[in-house]
Amino acid sequence: xxxxxxxxxxxxxxxxxxxxxxxxxxxxxxxxxxxxxxxxxxxxxxxxxxxxxxxxxxxxxxxxxxxxxxxxxxxxxxxxxxxxxxxxxxxxxxxxxxxxxxxxxxxxxxxxxxxxxxxxxxxxxxxxxxxxxxxxxxxxxxxxxxxxxxxxxxxxxxxxxxxxxxxxxxxxxxxxxxxxxxxxxxxxxxxxxxxxxxxxxxxxxxxxxxxxxxxxxxxxxxxxxxxxxxxxxxxxxxxxxxxxxxxxxxxxxxxxxxxxxxxxxxxxxxxxxxxxxxxxxxxxxxxxxxxxxxxxxxxxxxxxxxxxxxxxxxxxxxxxxxxxxxxxxxxxxx
Amino acid sequence: xxxxxxxxxxxxxxxxxxxxxxxxxxxxxxxxxxxxxxxxxxxxxxxxxxxxxxxxxxxxxxxxxxxxxxxxxxxxxxxxxxxxxxxxxxxxxxxxxxxxxxxxxxxxxxxxxxxxxxxxxxxxxxxxxxxxxxxxxxxxxxxxxxxxxxxxxxxxxxxxxxxxxxxxxxxxxxxxxxxxxxxxxxxxxxxxxxxxxxxxxxxxxxxxxxxxxxxxxxxxxxxxxxxxxxxxxxxxxxxxxxxxxxxxxxxxxxxxxxxxxxxxxxxxxxxxxxxxxxxxxxxxxxxxxxxxxxxxxxxxxxxxxxxxxxxxxxxxxxxxxxxxxxxxxxxxxx
DNA sequence: TTGTACGCGTTATCAA
DNA sequence: TTGATAACGCGTACAA
Numbered sequence: 001x002x003x004x005x006x007x008x009x010x011x012x013x014x015x016x017x018x019x020x021x022x023x024x025x026x027x028x029x030x031x032x033x034x035x036x037x038x039x040x041x042x043x044x045x046x047x048x049x050x051x052x053x054x055x056x057x058x059x060x061x062x063x064x065x066x067x068x069x070x071x072x073x074x075x076x077x078x079x080x081x082x083x084x085x086x087x088x089x090x091x092x093x094x095x096x097x098x099x100x101x102x103x104x105x106x107x108x109x110x111x112x113x114x115x116x117x118x119x120x121x122x123x124x125x126x127x128x129x130x131x132x133x134x135x136x137x138x139x140x141x142x143x144x145x146x147x148x149x150x151x152x153x154x155x156x157x158x159x160x161x162x163x164x165x166x167x168x169x170x171x172x173x174x175x176x177x178x179x180x181x182x183x184x185x186x187x188x189x190x191x192x193x194x195x196x197x198x199x200x201x202x203x204x205x206x207x208x209x210x211x212x213x214x215x216x217x218x219x220x221x222x223x224x225x226x227x228x229x230x231x232x233x234x235x236x237x238x239x240x241x242x243x244x245x246x247x248x249x250x251x252x253x254x255x256x257x258x259x260x261x262x263x264x265x266x267x268x269x270x271x272x273x274x275x276x277x278x279x280x281x282x283x284x285x286x287x288x289x290x291x292x293x294x295x296x297x298x299x300x301x302x303x304x305x306x307x308x309x310x311x312x313x314x315x316x317x318x319x320x321x322x323x324x325x326x327x328x329x330x331x332x333x334x
Numbered sequence: 335x336x337x338x339x340x341x342x343x344x345x346x347x348x349x350x351x352x353x354x355x356x357x358x359x360x361x362x363x364x365x366x367x368x369x370x371x372x373x374x375x376x377x378x379x380x381x382x383x384x385x386x387x388x389x390x391x392x393x394x395x396x397x398x399x400x401x402x403x404x405x406x407x408x409x410x411x412x413x414x415x416x417x418x419x420x421x422x423x424x425x426x427x428x429x430x431x432x433x434x435x436x437x438x439x440x441x442x443x444x445x446x447x448x449x450x451x452x453x454x455x456x457x458x459x460x461x462x463x464x465x466x467x468x469x470x471x472x473x474x475x476x477x478x479x480x481x482x483x484x485x486x487x488x489x490x491x492x493x494x495x496x497x498x499x500x501x502x503x504x505x506x507x508x509x510x511x512x513x514x515x516x517x518x519x520x521x522x523x524x525x526x527x528x529x530x531x532x533x534x535x536x537x538x539x540x541x542x543x544x545x546x547x548x549x550x551x552x553x554x555x556x557x558x559x560x561x562x563x564x565x566x567x568x569x570x571x572x573x574x575x576x577x578x579x580x581x582x583x584x585x586x587x588x589x590x591x592x593x594x595x596x597x598x599x600x601x602x603x604x605x606x607x608x609x610x611x612x613x614x615x616x617x618x619x620x621x622x623x624x625x626x627x628x629x630x631x632x633x634x635x636x637x638x639x640x641x642x643x644x645x646x647x648x649x650x651x652x653x654x655x656x657x658x659x660x661x662x663x664x665x666x667x668x
Numbered sequence: 669t670t671g672t673a674c675g676c677g678t679t680a681t682c683a684a
Numbered sequence: 685t686t687g688a689t690a691a692c693g694c695g696t697a698c699a700a
Contacts, residue, residue: 003473003693005692005693005694006693006694006695007693015670015671016670016671016672017671017693017694017695018670018671018672018695018696019669019670019671020694021694021695021696022669022670022695022696024694024695025695029669029670030669030670031669031670034669034670048445048448048449049449049693049694050390050449050451050692050693050694051446051449051450051451052386052389052390052395052450052451052692052693052694053390053676053692053693053694053695054693054694054695055386055676055694056384056386056387056390056675056676056677056678056692056693056694056695057675057676057693057694057695057696058676058694058695059676061386066430070415070418070419073407073408073411073414073415074407074408074409074411075408077407077408077411080407080432081404081407081432081434084404084430084432084434084438085404085432085434085437085438088432088434088437088438088442089437091446093429093446093450094429094430094431095427095428095429095430096400096418096428096429096430097428098414098415098418098419098422100415100418100419100422103419103422103423104418104419104422108422111382112385112425112427114382115382115383115384115385116385116386116427117384117385117386139337223613224613224616224617225616249614250613250617253617254617257617257619279557279558279584280583280614280617282558282559283558283584283587283588283591283614283618284617284618285591337677339676339677339678340677340678341677349686349687350686350687350688351677351678351687351688352679352680352686352687352688352689353685353686353687355678355679355680356685356686358678359679363685363686364685364686365685365686368685368686383677383678384676384677384678385678386676386677386678387676387677387678387679387692388677388678388679389678389692390676390677390678390679390691390692390693390694391677391678391679391680391691391692392678392679392680392692393692669700670699670700671698671699671700672697672698672699672700673696673697673698673699674695674696674697674698675694675695675696675697676693676694676695677692678691678692679690679691679692680689680690680691681688681689681690681691682687682688682689682690683686683687683688683689684685684686684687684688
C-alpha cells in the first residue's frame with residue numbers, strides 16, 4: 001500500500017505542497033477557504049504526516065529515550081507511568097531501552113540513542129558510568145536522571161530528580177538514637193547498588209557523628225529464596241538487632257519470616273522497616289512499616305523538566321529537584 | 335555541535351559518499367585499501383549513521399512498537415524483558431506506548447504508530463478494540479498479540495503467542511471434580527478483563543459439561559485494601575468454598591488473610607489457588623499454590639515471530655503459538 | 669497569500 | 685571499483 005504523502009494532498013486540493021505543510025503546522029498565513037480545501041483533502045485521503053521525514057527536515061524527532069535496568073522494571077512501574085503520561089501530553093514518542101547484563105550494555109544503548117537522534121534522555125541512576133553518560137553530553141543531548149542524587153553537579157544539560165536517601169537514612173538512625181536505640185542492622189541490596197550506597201552513607205554518618213562506627217551489615221544473594229534461607233540460619237545463631245532496616249519488600253519479608261521462625265516477635269523483640277513501600281508490605285502480617293516516596297510524581301516532574309530543557313535549548317544550567325519522603329508507621333515498629 | 339555526516343567522512347577519506355555508504359553497509363564491491371581508508375575516516379571523525387535519514391531512504395525504521403496498558407506494566411515485566419532482550423539482539427529500536435485511561439487511549443497510540451512508520455507492533459491483548467487493531471492492518475503493519483488467545487484467527491499479518499487460560503481453567507475444575515469437589519469459587523479480576531473472561535469460559539464450560547451451572551463468582555473493586563475489607567466481611571457471613579481460585583497475587587493474599595481472620599484454616603477448610611505465579615506467593619504463610627507460565631519465553635517468542643514476519647514480508651499467513659502452563663502445588667492445596 | 673526550490677542524511681540506480 | 689544523481693517526505697527561505 002502506497003502511503004499518502006503531502007504531494008498527494010497537494011494535488012487533491014490543487015495547491016502546492018508548501019501550502020499543505022502550512023496547514024499541517026498551523027501557520028496563520030493561509031487563507032480560510034484554501035485551508036478548508038486542504039483539510040478536506042487530508043480527511044479524504046487519510047493523510048498522516050511522516051514523522052521520519054519531519055524529523056529529517058527539522059533535525060528534531062520529538063522522541064525521548066528512557067533507559068532503565070532490566071531488573072528494576074517492576075519496581076519502577078510507577079515512575080514509568082508518570083513519565084509516560086506526561087510524555088503523551090507533550091506528544092513525545094518514547095524509545096525504551098533496557099540495560100541487561102550480557103545482552104545489552106549501556107554502551108550499546110548510548111550508540112543507538114545517538115543514531116536515533118532523540119531529543120532527550122531519561123536515565124534511572126544505575127548501571128551506567130560517568131563516561132557513558134558524558135558520551136551523550138558530547139552530542140548536546142539533554143538528560144534527566146531520576147532516582148537518587150548524582151555526585152557531579154556541574155554538568156551542563158543534566159538535571160536530577162531525586163529522593164535524598166542519605167538524609168533519609170541519617171534521620172532514621174538519629175530518630176532511633178533519640179529513643180536510646182543504637183543496635184541497628186542494615187540489610188544490603190545488590191539489586192540497587194546506587195541507592196543502597198546512599199543509605200549506607202547516611203547510616204555511617206549518623207554513627208560517626210555520635211562517635212561510633214556502623215558495621216552492622218547483613219548481606220547475601222538477592223533472590224527472596226536465598227535471603228530467606230540465609231536469614232533463617234542467621235537468626236538461629238545471632239540475636240537480631242533492635243531495629244532491622246531493609247531496602248526492598250522481598251528482603252523485609254524474608255527478615256520477618258525468618259525472625260518469626262526463630263522464635264522472635266515483631267516489633268517486641270525486633271522492629272522492622274522497609275525503605276521502599278509497596279502494597280505487598282500491607283499484605284503480610286504484621287504489616288511492615290515503610291517510607292512513602294512520590295514515585296509517580298518523580299516521573300511527571302522528570303518529564304516536565306526535560307520538556308523545559310528542550311524548549312529553552314542549551315540554557316545549559318543544571319537543575320536539581322529534591323523530592324520529600326515520609327514515614328508510614330505500621331505494625332512492625334513500636 | 336554539528337553532527338558528522340556521510341559527506342564529512344567522504345571528504346576526509348577523499349572518496350564519494352556512495353563509497354562511504356557501501357563501506358557502512360558491507361557492500362563487497364569496495365577495494366580493500368579504500369575500505370580501510372574509509373573506516374579510518376569514520377573512526378577519526380566518530381561518525382554514526384543517522385537512523386532517521388536511513389529510515390527515510392529505506393522506508394524502514396528498524397523500530398518496533400510495544401503497546402501495553404499502564405496498570406499491567408509491573409505484571410508484565412518478565413514478558414517485557416523477553417521482548418526487549420530479543421529486540422536488542424536484532425538491533426531493533428523499541429517505541430514504547432502505554433494505554434492509560436483518560437490520558438492516552440489506544441486510538442492516539444495507533445495514530446502515533448502510523449506516523450512513526452514503525453516496522454511492526456507487539457500488542458498485549460487488552461484494552462483495544464478489533465477496529466483499532468485493524469487500523470494498523472490497513473497500513474500493512476505486522477502485529478504480534480501476546481497474552482491470551484484472540485478470537486479472530488483469519489487476519490493476515492497477525493500472529494498470537496498465548497496461554498490458553500480457558501483450557502487451564504477447564505482442566506483445573508475437572509481435576510477437582512475428579513476428587514469429588516464441586517464447591518468452587520472464582521474471584522473476579524477487573525484489572526485484566528480479557529484473561530479473566532477466558533477463565534470464566536473455562537469454569538462455565540466445565541460445569542456445563544457436568545450438567546451444572548457455575549455462578550460462584552466473588553467480585554469487588556480491584557485494590558488490595560478494598561478486596562481485603564470486602565472479603566473479611568464476606569467470610570464472616572458466608573462459609574468459604576472448598577476451593578477458591580483467584581487470578582492475581584493481591585487477591586489470593588486478600589482471600590488468605592480474610593479466611594484466617596474469619597477462623598478458617600488453609601488448606602483444611604478451604605484450598606486456595608492463584609493463577610498467576612510470582613515471588614510474593616512464596617513469601618506469605620502458607621505459600622500459595624499457583625500456575626507457572628513461561629512469561630519470559632512468551633516475550634522472546636513473540637519478538638522472534640515478529641522478526642520472521644518482517645523478513646518474509648507480507649507472507650500474510652496467520653500464526654498461532656500456544657504456550658503451556660504447569661501447576662505448582664504449594665501449601666494452600668492438599 | 670501562495671508557489672518554487674533547496675536542504676535534511678541516507679540508499680540505490682546508473683554510468684563511467 | 686567508483687562517482688554522480690535521483691529518490692525518500694517534509695519544512696522553509698525566498699520569490700512571486
